[in-house]
């Protein structure tokens with residue numbers, strides 16, 4: 001786990017996204033309905049930033065919409081909710097410490113975002 005400060009909380013718009021360019025990856029920090037999310041800022045359909053899209057509830061899920069072709073991505077899991085994108089984008093754990101927003105781009109938040117309904121086993 002390697003949380004690093006990516007921005008100030010006040011930099012992130014209400015119901016919107018902030019693009020943060022880190023050394024290895026660009027991250028969209030999204031604030032929506034009182035929650036913060038962090039996901040890779042690159043649509044899985046083509047190389048355009050998701051942070052330029054709108055955030056909205058779609059089918060009960062908080063999503064961000066790709067501005068280019070309209071695929072929406074679940075902010076909790078990174079899964080696309082509609083075509084043309086078919087692949088998920090990475091989502092990362094995010095937390096707030098005081099006025100700082102910290103993101104761990106080495107971890108995958110989608111596993112923890114989805115409530116495990118059964119123990120993994122084989």
Ligand code: FES
Pocket residue numbers: 043044045046047048066067068069070071083084085
């Ligand atoms: S580039 Fe995002 S849906 Fe096509």
